Amino acid sequence: MRPTVAILGAGAMGEILAVGLVRAGWSLDEIVMVARRPERAKEAERMTEIRTILDPVAAVNGQDVVIVAVKPKDVPDLLDQVGEVITTDHLVISLAAGVPLSVFEQALPGVAVIRSMPNTPAAVAEGMSAYCGGTAVDEDAFARADAILSAVGETIRLSEDLLDAVTAISGSGPAYVFLLAESLTEAAIREGLPHHAAEKLVDQMIRGAGILLQGSEKSAFRLRGEVTSPGGTTAAAVHVLEDGGFRALMEDAVRSAADRSQTLGEQAAADVAARHPVPTEPGE
Protein backbone atom coordinates (compact mmCIF):
# COMPACT_ATOMS: atom_id res chain seq x y z
CA MET A 1 0.00 0.00 0.00
CA ARG A 2 1.26 3.51 -0.83
CA PRO A 3 2.16 5.61 2.22
CA THR A 4 0.35 8.94 2.56
CA VAL A 5 2.69 11.90 2.39
CA ALA A 6 2.88 15.41 3.89
CA ILE A 7 5.37 17.66 2.12
CA LEU A 8 6.42 20.53 4.39
CA GLY A 9 7.66 23.33 2.14
CA ALA A 10 5.85 23.86 -1.16
CA GLY A 11 8.88 25.28 -2.99
CA ALA A 12 10.85 24.05 -6.00
CA MET A 13 11.86 20.66 -4.59
CA GLY A 14 8.59 20.06 -2.71
CA GLU A 15 6.58 20.63 -5.87
CA ILE A 16 8.88 18.45 -7.99
CA LEU A 17 8.52 15.58 -5.54
CA ALA A 18 4.76 16.00 -5.23
CA VAL A 19 4.28 15.95 -9.00
CA GLY A 20 6.64 12.97 -9.27
CA LEU A 21 4.64 11.00 -6.73
CA VAL A 22 1.39 11.66 -8.62
CA ARG A 23 3.09 10.60 -11.88
CA ALA A 24 4.24 7.42 -10.12
CA GLY A 25 0.69 6.50 -9.05
CA TRP A 26 -0.05 8.36 -5.82
CA SER A 27 -3.56 9.81 -5.88
CA LEU A 28 -4.09 13.49 -5.16
CA ASP A 29 -5.75 12.75 -1.80
CA GLU A 30 -2.69 10.78 -0.62
CA ILE A 31 -0.50 13.90 -0.63
CA VAL A 32 -0.76 17.24 1.14
CA MET A 33 1.69 20.14 0.83
CA VAL A 34 2.35 22.96 3.26
CA ALA A 35 3.33 26.52 2.36
CA ARG A 36 4.00 29.38 4.74
CA ARG A 37 2.37 32.15 2.66
CA PRO A 38 -1.21 32.07 1.29
CA GLU A 39 -0.13 33.30 -2.16
CA ARG A 40 2.52 30.56 -2.38
CA ALA A 41 -0.06 27.94 -1.27
CA LYS A 42 -2.45 29.11 -3.99
CA GLU A 43 0.25 29.06 -6.65
CA ALA A 44 1.55 25.60 -5.61
CA GLU A 45 -1.99 24.17 -5.64
CA ARG A 46 -2.63 25.69 -9.08
CA MET A 47 0.62 24.23 -10.45
CA THR A 48 0.29 20.73 -8.94
CA GLU A 49 -3.45 20.27 -8.20
CA ILE A 50 -2.31 18.97 -4.81
CA ARG A 51 -4.05 20.32 -1.69
CA THR A 52 -1.70 22.93 -0.20
CA ILE A 53 -2.44 24.28 3.26
CA LEU A 54 -0.78 26.66 5.70
CA ASP A 55 -0.96 24.52 8.85
CA PRO A 56 1.92 22.02 9.15
CA VAL A 57 0.36 20.41 12.24
CA ALA A 58 -2.86 19.59 10.38
CA ALA A 59 -0.80 18.32 7.44
CA VAL A 60 1.32 15.96 9.52
CA ASN A 61 -1.57 14.45 11.50
CA GLY A 62 -2.72 11.19 9.95
CA GLN A 63 0.03 10.96 7.29
CA ASP A 64 2.55 8.11 7.14
CA VAL A 65 5.52 10.05 5.77
CA VAL A 66 6.62 13.63 6.46
CA ILE A 67 8.95 15.20 3.91
CA VAL A 68 10.96 18.20 5.05
CA ALA A 69 11.43 20.38 1.97
CA VAL A 70 12.29 23.77 3.50
CA LYS A 71 15.67 25.51 3.28
CA PRO A 72 18.23 24.36 5.87
CA LYS A 73 17.93 27.66 7.79
CA ASP A 74 14.15 27.11 8.14
CA VAL A 75 14.46 23.58 9.57
CA PRO A 76 14.70 24.65 13.26
CA ASP A 77 11.49 26.75 13.07
CA LEU A 78 9.68 23.96 11.26
CA LEU A 79 10.77 21.41 13.88
CA ASP A 80 9.45 23.74 16.57
CA GLN A 81 6.10 23.83 14.76
CA VAL A 82 5.67 20.09 14.19
CA GLY A 83 7.95 18.50 16.81
CA GLU A 84 5.04 17.71 19.14
CA VAL A 85 2.86 16.04 16.51
CA ILE A 86 5.47 13.91 14.77
CA THR A 87 5.40 10.49 16.44
CA THR A 88 7.32 7.24 16.14
CA ASP A 89 4.59 6.09 13.70
CA HIS A 90 5.84 8.65 11.18
CA LEU A 91 8.76 8.31 8.81
CA VAL A 92 10.53 11.66 8.27
CA ILE A 93 12.49 12.25 5.06
CA SER A 94 14.58 15.43 5.04
CA LEU A 95 15.77 16.94 1.77
CA ALA A 96 17.56 19.82 3.52
CA ALA A 97 21.15 20.23 2.28
CA GLY A 98 23.76 19.65 4.95
CA VAL A 99 21.38 19.22 7.90
CA PRO A 100 22.61 16.16 9.80
CA LEU A 101 20.36 13.37 11.08
CA SER A 102 21.37 14.32 14.63
CA VAL A 103 19.48 17.63 14.29
CA PHE A 104 16.23 15.76 13.64
CA GLU A 105 16.93 13.06 16.21
CA GLN A 106 17.52 15.69 18.88
CA ALA A 107 14.20 17.39 18.15
CA LEU A 108 12.26 14.17 17.39
CA PRO A 109 13.54 11.48 19.78
CA GLY A 110 12.84 7.91 18.64
CA VAL A 111 11.48 8.94 15.23
CA ALA A 112 12.80 7.24 12.09
CA VAL A 113 14.55 9.91 10.01
CA ILE A 114 16.04 9.64 6.52
CA ARG A 115 18.40 12.33 5.23
CA SER A 116 18.27 12.56 1.49
CA MET A 117 19.79 14.65 -1.28
CA PRO A 118 17.73 14.65 -4.50
CA ASN A 119 18.22 16.93 -7.52
CA THR A 120 16.04 18.90 -9.92
CA PRO A 121 16.06 16.40 -12.85
CA ALA A 122 13.55 14.66 -10.56
CA ALA A 123 11.11 16.99 -12.37
CA VAL A 124 11.41 14.72 -15.43
CA ALA A 125 11.72 11.50 -13.37
CA GLU A 126 15.48 11.48 -14.02
CA GLY A 127 16.55 12.54 -10.54
CA MET A 128 19.41 11.14 -8.50
CA SER A 129 18.76 10.82 -4.77
CA ALA A 130 21.27 9.59 -2.23
CA TYR A 131 20.06 8.87 1.29
CA CYS A 132 21.08 7.62 4.70
CA GLY A 133 19.07 6.71 7.77
CA GLY A 134 19.14 7.50 11.48
CA THR A 135 19.26 5.07 14.37
CA ALA A 136 15.49 4.39 14.41
CA VAL A 137 15.33 3.48 10.71
CA ASP A 138 14.77 -0.23 10.04
CA GLU A 139 14.81 -2.02 6.67
CA ASP A 140 11.06 -1.48 6.25
CA ALA A 141 11.51 2.29 6.72
CA PHE A 142 14.44 2.29 4.26
CA ALA A 143 12.22 0.49 1.74
CA ARG A 144 9.41 3.04 2.19
CA ALA A 145 11.84 5.95 1.73
CA ASP A 146 13.32 4.28 -1.33
CA ALA A 147 9.85 3.79 -2.84
CA ILE A 148 9.16 7.52 -2.47
CA LEU A 149 12.53 8.77 -3.74
CA SER A 150 12.61 6.31 -6.65
CA ALA A 151 9.30 7.77 -7.86
CA VAL A 152 11.42 10.63 -9.25
CA GLY A 153 14.54 8.81 -10.46
CA GLU A 154 17.45 6.69 -9.33
CA THR A 155 18.44 6.18 -5.69
CA ILE A 156 21.53 5.13 -3.79
CA ARG A 157 21.98 4.42 -0.08
CA LEU A 158 25.21 5.78 1.38
CA SER A 159 26.68 6.55 4.79
CA GLU A 160 25.95 9.99 6.22
CA ASP A 161 29.57 11.18 6.08
CA LEU A 162 29.31 11.17 2.27
CA LEU A 163 26.17 13.32 1.99
CA ASP A 164 27.95 16.70 1.82
CA ALA A 165 29.99 15.36 -1.11
CA VAL A 166 26.78 14.07 -2.72
CA THR A 167 25.26 17.53 -2.33
CA ALA A 168 28.26 19.02 -4.13
CA ILE A 169 28.13 16.46 -6.97
CA SER A 170 24.60 15.36 -7.87
CA GLY A 171 22.62 17.87 -5.76
CA SER A 172 24.27 21.00 -7.16
CA GLY A 173 25.55 19.26 -10.30
CA PRO A 174 22.64 20.14 -12.61
CA ALA A 175 23.63 23.81 -12.17
CA TYR A 176 27.15 23.03 -13.40
CA VAL A 177 25.71 21.39 -16.52
CA PHE A 178 23.33 24.31 -17.10
CA LEU A 179 26.25 26.73 -16.72
CA LEU A 180 28.12 24.69 -19.32
CA ALA A 181 25.04 24.85 -21.58
CA GLU A 182 24.80 28.63 -21.13
CA SER A 183 28.49 29.15 -21.89
CA LEU A 184 28.45 26.87 -24.93
CA THR A 185 25.31 28.50 -26.31
CA GLU A 186 26.90 31.96 -25.96
CA ALA A 187 30.08 30.70 -27.62
CA ALA A 188 28.02 29.19 -30.46
CA ILE A 189 26.26 32.52 -31.03
CA ARG A 190 29.62 34.29 -31.06
CA GLU A 191 30.70 31.80 -33.75
CA GLY A 192 27.78 33.02 -35.86
CA LEU A 193 25.07 30.43 -35.20
CA PRO A 194 21.49 31.70 -34.85
CA HIS A 195 20.16 31.58 -31.28
CA HIS A 196 17.61 28.79 -31.86
CA ALA A 197 20.18 26.62 -33.65
CA ALA A 198 22.79 27.23 -30.92
CA GLU A 199 20.32 26.12 -28.23
CA LYS A 200 19.22 23.06 -30.18
CA LEU A 201 22.81 21.95 -30.87
CA VAL A 202 23.87 22.39 -27.24
CA ASP A 203 20.77 20.86 -25.61
CA GLN A 204 20.74 17.76 -27.80
CA MET A 205 24.53 17.35 -27.52
CA ILE A 206 24.31 17.35 -23.70
CA ARG A 207 21.37 14.94 -23.75
CA GLY A 208 23.11 12.62 -26.23
CA ALA A 209 26.43 12.67 -24.37
CA GLY A 210 24.61 11.92 -21.08
CA ILE A 211 22.72 8.97 -22.54
CA LEU A 212 25.88 7.65 -24.20
CA LEU A 213 27.88 7.98 -20.98
CA GLN A 214 25.23 6.21 -18.91
CA GLY A 215 24.44 3.48 -21.45
CA SER A 216 28.01 2.66 -22.45
CA GLU A 217 30.36 0.33 -20.63
CA LYS A 218 33.20 2.68 -21.54
CA SER A 219 34.46 5.23 -19.03
CA ALA A 220 34.10 8.99 -19.55
CA PHE A 221 37.86 9.01 -20.24
CA ARG A 222 37.53 6.44 -23.09
CA LEU A 223 34.46 8.10 -24.57
CA ARG A 224 36.32 11.41 -24.59
CA GLY A 225 39.25 9.71 -26.32
CA GLU A 226 36.91 8.56 -29.11
CA VAL A 227 36.01 12.18 -29.91
CA THR A 228 39.59 13.40 -29.70
CA SER A 229 41.81 12.56 -32.67
CA PRO A 230 45.42 13.67 -32.27
CA GLY A 231 45.90 17.10 -33.80
CA GLY A 232 42.17 17.46 -34.41
CA THR A 233 39.57 20.04 -33.45
CA THR A 234 38.53 18.48 -30.11
CA ALA A 235 42.17 18.10 -29.07
CA ALA A 236 42.64 21.83 -29.69
CA ALA A 237 39.66 22.69 -27.47
CA VAL A 238 40.56 20.21 -24.70
CA HIS A 239 44.11 21.60 -24.66
CA VAL A 240 42.70 25.09 -23.95
CA LEU A 241 40.45 23.73 -21.17
CA GLU A 242 43.25 21.73 -19.52
CA ASP A 243 45.68 24.64 -19.84
CA GLY A 244 43.13 26.95 -18.22
CA GLY A 245 42.89 24.71 -15.15
CA PHE A 246 39.51 23.12 -15.87
CA ARG A 247 40.07 20.11 -13.58
CA ALA A 248 41.43 22.15 -10.67
CA LEU A 249 38.56 24.60 -11.04
CA MET A 250 36.03 21.74 -10.94
CA GLU A 251 37.68 20.29 -7.83
CA ASP A 252 37.62 23.69 -6.11
CA ALA A 253 33.98 24.23 -7.05
CA VAL A 254 32.95 20.85 -5.65
CA ARG A 255 34.96 21.39 -2.47
CA SER A 256 33.34 24.79 -2.00
CA ALA A 257 29.82 23.32 -2.36
CA ALA A 258 30.63 20.49 0.08
CA ASP A 259 32.04 23.00 2.61
CA ARG A 260 28.92 25.13 2.26
CA SER A 261 26.71 22.08 2.83
CA GLN A 262 28.63 21.33 6.01
CA THR A 263 28.33 24.94 7.21
CA LEU A 264 24.57 25.02 6.59
CA GLY A 265 24.25 21.82 8.61
CA GLU A 266 26.37 23.18 11.45
CA GLN A 267 24.27 26.35 11.61
CA ALA A 268 21.02 24.36 11.76
CA ALA A 269 22.55 22.05 14.39
CA ALA A 270 23.63 24.99 16.58
CA ASP A 271 20.17 26.55 16.27
CA VAL A 272 18.37 23.32 17.20
CA ALA A 273 20.82 22.59 20.06
CA ALA A 274 20.10 26.05 21.53
CA ARG A 275 16.35 25.32 21.39
CA HIS A 276 16.60 21.74 22.74
CA PRO A 277 19.32 21.86 25.41
CA VAL A 278 20.33 18.46 26.76
CA PRO A 279 19.13 18.40 30.40
CA THR A 280 22.01 18.28 32.90
CA GLU A 281 21.99 16.26 36.12
CA PRO A 282 21.71 18.34 39.32
CA GLY A 283 25.19 19.15 40.60
CA GLU A 284 26.81 18.91 37.13
Ligand SMILES: NC(=O)c1ccc[n+]([C@@H]2O[C@H](COP(=O)([O-])OP(=O)(O)OC[C@H]3O[C@@H](n4cnc5c(N)ncnc54)[C@H](OP(=O)(O)O)[C@@H]3O)[C@@H](O)[C@H]2O)c1
Ligand atom coordinates in the same frame (compact mmCIF):
# COMPACT_ATOMS: atom_id res chain seq x y z
N1 LIG B 1 16.55 23.02 -5.40
C1 LIG B 1 17.44 22.02 -5.47
O1 LIG B 1 18.14 21.82 -6.47
C2 LIG B 1 17.58 21.09 -4.30
C3 LIG B 1 18.22 19.87 -4.51
C4 LIG B 1 18.34 19.00 -3.42
C5 LIG B 1 17.87 19.36 -2.18
N2 LIG B 1 17.27 20.57 -2.01
C6 LIG B 1 16.82 20.92 -0.68
O2 LIG B 1 15.42 21.03 -0.70
C7 LIG B 1 15.03 22.02 0.24
C8 LIG B 1 14.10 23.00 -0.44
O3 LIG B 1 14.81 23.64 -1.48
P1 LIG B 1 14.05 24.44 -2.60
O4 LIG B 1 15.03 24.73 -3.66
O5 LIG B 1 12.77 23.75 -2.94
O6 LIG B 1 13.73 25.80 -1.80
P2 LIG B 1 12.48 26.79 -1.97
O7 LIG B 1 12.06 26.81 -3.40
O8 LIG B 1 12.85 28.05 -1.29
O9 LIG B 1 11.31 26.05 -1.16
C9 LIG B 1 11.22 26.03 0.22
C10 LIG B 1 9.81 26.41 0.58
O10 LIG B 1 9.59 26.15 1.95
C11 LIG B 1 8.75 27.16 2.46
N3 LIG B 1 8.82 27.19 3.92
C12 LIG B 1 9.83 27.63 4.71
N4 LIG B 1 9.52 27.45 6.01
C13 LIG B 1 8.29 26.89 6.05
C14 LIG B 1 7.44 26.47 7.10
N5 LIG B 1 7.78 26.59 8.37
N6 LIG B 1 6.23 25.93 6.78
C15 LIG B 1 5.87 25.78 5.49
N7 LIG B 1 6.64 26.17 4.44
C16 LIG B 1 7.84 26.71 4.72
C17 LIG B 1 9.28 28.41 1.81
O11 LIG B 1 8.33 29.43 1.91
P3 LIG B 1 8.58 30.91 1.31
O12 LIG B 1 8.10 30.79 -0.11
O13 LIG B 1 7.77 31.77 2.17
O14 LIG B 1 10.07 31.16 1.42
C18 LIG B 1 9.53 27.92 0.38
O15 LIG B 1 8.39 28.06 -0.44
C19 LIG B 1 16.29 22.71 0.76
O16 LIG B 1 16.58 22.29 2.06
C20 LIG B 1 17.36 22.27 -0.21
O17 LIG B 1 18.60 22.12 0.42
C21 LIG B 1 17.10 21.43 -3.05
